[in-house]
Amino acid sequence: MAFRSDINALILAALQTEPLHGYQIVRRIRETGGAGKLSEGQIYPFLHKLEAAGLVSAEWQTDTGGAPRRVYQISEAGTKELEKQREHWRKFVSGVGSILMVSNSTAEGPNV
Amino acid sequence: MSDLIAWYTVELRSRLAPHLPLAEVNTIVLEAESHLKESVAVLVTEQQLTEELAASTAINSFGRPERVAMTHLGQNVLHPFGINPGWLIYGGAAVAILTWVIHWEWLRGFFDNFGETWQNGFAGVVGTLAVIAFGIGCYSDRKKHGFRILAAGAALSIGIIFTFSFLIVGANTNQQGLSRLRLSRDVSNVKANVVILDRLDAYIRQGAVAFARAKTTEDIPLRFRDPKVAQNELVLYDLPDQAAARHDIDSEPGFQTGSIRKMFLTPSDFVYAMVDGRVYGLQSEIEFSHAVLWWRRHESDALAAIAKERANMTLLLGAANQARSGRLFFFNPAVFGEALCWLIVFMPILFIIDAGVFILIKRNRSWPGWVKA
Numbered sequence: 010m011a012f013r014s015d016i017n018a019l020i021l022a023a024l025q026t027e028p029l030h031g032y033q034i035v036r037r038i039r040e041t042g043g044a045g046k047l048s049e050g051q052i053y054p055f056l057h058k059l060e061a062a063g064l065v066s067a068e069w070q071t072d073t074g075g076a077p078r079r080v081y082q083i084s085e086a087g088t089k090e091l092e093k094q095r096e097h098w099r100k101f102v103s104g105v106g107s108i109l110m111v112s113n114s115t116a117e118g119p120n121v
Numbered sequence: 122m123s124d125l126i127a128w129y130t131v132e133l134r135s136r137l138a139p140h141l142p143l144a145e146v147n148t149i150v151l152e153a154e155s156h157l158k159e160s161v162a163v164l165v166t167e168q169q170l171t172e173e174l175a176a177s178t179a180i181n182s183f184g185r186p187e188r189v190a191m192t193h194l195g196q197n198v199l200h201p202f203g204i205n206p207g208w209l210i211y212g213g214a215a216v217a218i219l220t221w222v223i224h225w226e227w228l229r230g231f232f233d234n235f236g237e238t239w240q241n242g243f244a245g246v247v248g249t250l251a252v253i254a255f256g257i258g259c260y261s262d263r264k265k266h267g268f269r270i271l272a273a274g275a276a277l278s279i280g281i282i283f284t285f286s287f288l289i290v291g292a293n294t295n296q297q298g299l300s301r302l303r304l305s306r307d308v309s310n311v312k313a314n315v316v317i318l319d320r321l322d323a324y325i326r327q328g329a330v331a332f333a334r335a336k337t338t339e340d341i342p343l344r345f346r347d348p349k350v351a352q353n354e355l356v357l358y359d360l361p362d363q364a365a366a367r368h369d370i371d372s373e374p375g376f377q378t379g380s381i382r383k384m385f386l387t388p389s390d391f392v393y394a395m396v397d398g399r400v401y402g403l404q405s406e407i408e409f410s411h412a413v414l415w416w417r418r419h420e421s422d423a424l425a426a427i428a429k430e431r432a433n434m435t436l437l438l439g440a441a442n443q444a445r446s447g448r449l450f451f452f453n454p455a456v457f458g459e460a461l462c463w464l465i466v467f468m469p470i471l472f473i474i475d476a477g478v479f480i481l482i483k484r485n486r487s488w489p490g491w492v493k494a
Contacts, residue, residue, distance in 0.1 A: 031152050032159040047192075048184025049160075053152060054196035076158040077151065 016047070016055045017064075018094035021087050024065060030078035031056065056081060064090050123176040126157045129186055136190035140264040141197060142482065149193055157183060199261035209258025210266055213251045214273040214471055220248035222281070222463045255471065259478040270471045278461055285457035286450040290443075292436035296455045299396055299441055307396045308441045311434050314394040318431045320355050321402050325388050325423050332385075332416035338409050345386050351403070385412035388423030394430045396437065402427065 016038070023029060023037045034056065035049045059065045064087035071077045083091070130150050137146045160179035164170045170178065183189065198206060224244050259266055291298025299307035328345050335341050344350045385406045392402040402423070406412035440451055 030155075030159075032156045035156065048188065049156065049182050050153060050184040050189035051192040053149065053156075053189075054193045057149075057193070058196050075162070076155040078155050078159075079148070079152050 016052065017059060018091065018098070020052075020056060020059060021064065021083055021091040021094065024081055024083040025088070025091060028080050028082040030070065030080045032078070034081060059087065063087075123161065123172060125173070125176040125180060126154060126161070129157065129180050129183075130154050132186035133190055136187055137193060140194055145197075153183065153189070194264070197263050199263070201257050201261050206258040206261035207269075209254045210262065210269055211273055213253075213255025213258055214270055215277060216251035217248055217255060217471070218274070218277055218464055218467055220244050220251060221467045222460050224248065225463050226460055252474065256474055256478050259475050260482060263482055265479050266475050267472065270468065270475060274464065274468045277464055281460050281464060282452070282457050283450065285460055286452045289453070289456045290437075290440050290451050291453050291456060292433075292440050292451070293453050293455070295433045295436055295453075297396055297437075298451065298453065298456055299437055299444075301444060304441055304444060308438065310396055310398040311394075311437050311441075313398060314396075314400055315431060315434050315438075317355060317400045318392070318394060318402075318427050318434065321392070321400070322424060322427050322431075324351070324355060325420060325427065328386070328388065329416050329420040332413050335413065341385065341409075341412075346384065348384075348386065348405070351386055385409065387412055387415040388419050390419055390422040390426060392423065392426035392430045394434055 019038050019041065020034060023034050029037070031053060035052050038052060039049065056065070056067075060067050060081070063084060065081045065083055067079050067081045069077050070080045130153060133153055134146060134150050137149060141149075157176070157179045160182065161172060161175040164175035164178055165172060168175075200206070201209070224241070288301050289298035290301050290304065299311070324344075331340075331342055331345055338346075344354055386403050387406050389402055389404045392400075394400045406415055444451070
């Protein structure tokens with residue numbers, strides 16, 4: 010399960026290594042299970058939002074031999090945003106983890 | 122292209138086209154088509170599905186067209202200055218309509234007297250800002266808002282009935298009412314009106330006798346010939362401020378300039394006593410014979426009109442007592458009906474603005490400086 014706001018980070022992460030077209034991005038996110046209950050088609054609006062915010066750029070690729078594809082590429086601002094999201098995620102995991110671990114040790118009680 | 126994919130793109134387009142610019146709709150639909158074709162190719166190759174079954178599976182994974190369209194539309198909402206456009210639409214419509222209604226009901230009209238008084242100017246500025254906020258809200262929400270405008274109108278209609286019935290204390294038989302916020306002031310005005318109406322009643326009765334007996338102009342007492350004397354007697358309006366006269370006996374231009382020396386005050390069939398203190402009840406004739414005839418024919422009508430207006434004043438005083446005793450609402454269609462009519466008149470303006478803004482959206486993708494939600 011994922012929060013919808015995490016989808017943006019997942020998209021940016023998918024694009025970090027190489028430019029991808031929409032189908033590839035969606036498949037990668039679906040494979041990680043990060044899309045939650047969102048269908049494949051519902052991930053595209055998040056891509057467009059990132060594009061409008063200047064975090065990714067997109068252009069049509071017509072020499073595919075098949076249907077034209079829209080290829081997305083992460084921008085410099087997108088890379089910075091991804092780093093920010095990663096830092097938030099680390100803090101979140103660390104904070105939640107510390108609470109969960111404390112709860113776990115309290116439940117077990119002291120070893121005598 | 123598979124029939125299923127063709128159907129899907131048509132469905133998706135039909136749901137997006139009324140709300141988004143054409144270029145954006147084209148991008149979304151082409152991208153969806155590209156995704157579905159890619160998906161079908163992979164399913165056919167990797168899972169050996171038939172093309173028809175692969176198309177069906179791909180569409181299932183992609184999501185129902187209405188759901189995908191809704192997600193796209195949801196992402197297209199702009200938040201100007203961080204405000205949800207819904208607030209701007211509802212708030213702008215409500216404030217604009219209320220300002221217009223108040224302008225026409227209590228002030229001096231919206232367009233022809235803009236800025237004539239500070240209240241007019243203030244209400245005009247507020248109304249204009251509300252219209253601008255409404256337009257910005259429509260633009261930001263990127264779709265048509267007929268239902269929202271109708272809903273705002275319906276809510277305001279009900280609100281106006283209760284608001285006016287609370288603020289205007291009156292009786293069903295009277296077209297006017299007292300302001301609940303200035304009840305004491307209005308009550309004293311109404312009481313003063315009753316005194317003036319009593320004086321006017323006596324004045325009419327005495328005038329009828331005087332004109333019935335008179336043979337020549339000189340037989341008519343000065344109080345029926347000189348408006349200033351009549352005004353002083355009846356306390357109808359302030360002499361130094363004749364332009365804002367409280368009584369229509371100065372309606373003859375000659376009364377103010379002094380050029381008409383020979384004139385006669387006559388009774389009027391229509392007597393109006395206003396809660397702000399104005400009383401209308403006399404008119405004038407220049408010819409002596411006309412004045413005599415008028416007094417003879419209209420004395421009883423004038424007395425009946427005075428009695429009716431006195432009864433109205435009594436009802437208003439009774440309503441004031443009820444308001445002071447705790448009665449909250451005085452439902453009077455004659456009072457809130459006009460406001461409702463104005464509301465209905467002004468609603469189409471919002472529809473026109475909404476339609477105009479939507480045409481602008483179709484032409485212009487977005488304005489700079491606005492952040493997508």
